[in-house]
Amino acid sequence: MRSMNPFRASKGIVSFFMLCVALALTSTIGPRVARAGDDAAAKAPTAVDSVAISDAWAHATPSGSHMGAIYLKLISAKGDRLLRASVPHSITSETQIHETVVHHDSTTGGDTMEMHQVESVDLPAGQTVELKPGSFHLMLIGLKHALKAGDKVSVTLHFEKAGMRTVKADVRSI
Numbered sequence: 001m002r003s004m005n006p007f008r009a010s011k012g013i014v015s016f017f018m019l020c021v022a023l024a025l026t027s028t029i030g031p032r033v034a035r036a037g038d039d040a041a042a043k044a045p046t047a048v049d050s051v052a053i054s055d056a057w058a059h060a061t062p063s064g065s066h067m068g069a070i071y072l073k074l075i076s077a078k079g080d081r082l083l084r085a086s087v088p089h090s091i092t093s094e095t096q097i098h099e100t101v102v103h104h105d106s107t108t109g110g111d112t113m114e115m116h117q118v119e120s121v122d123l124p125a126g127q128t129v130e131l132k133p134g135s136f137h138l139m140l141i142g143l144k145h146a147l148k149a150g151d152k153v154s155v156t157l158h159f160e161k162a163g164m165r166t167v168k169a170d171v172r173s174i
């Protein structure tokens, strides 16, 4: 069972980021278990149960914005799950794992995007799972201040097997 967010937008008119922000403003997003992507590209980490985390970055946000998003790449040697993520409360009130999905509407011929909060992200053994615009992302809700290009945001990831890992996400201009 998943609850669909009522917000929809035409692809190309509203950016993934802005869509994400708009969706996060609603409170009707229902969690569901996500299936991981299948972007198998990077090398597997060597240690058992370890998860390699790379390319963590966040969108710079306009001043006054209360929403942000963090993206990164994950690869687990033996298979794992990302259970939750957290960012210090000095930066944001809440951090959620979200997924954006694109649906093709055969009636109108256009594409629509919807975003859901997910309970976890599967990390199949040896496969790169990328949190990226238009897909999985970490949604920062209730930013205390704008994220400026060049800043670094500390993000702690909680894995089912690998435990807790903290990395720095580079803030990049949109």
Ligand SMILES: [Cu+2]
Pocket (backbone or CB within 6 Å): 020, 021, 024, 069, 098, 099, 115, 137, 138, 139
């Ligand atoms: Cu989001």
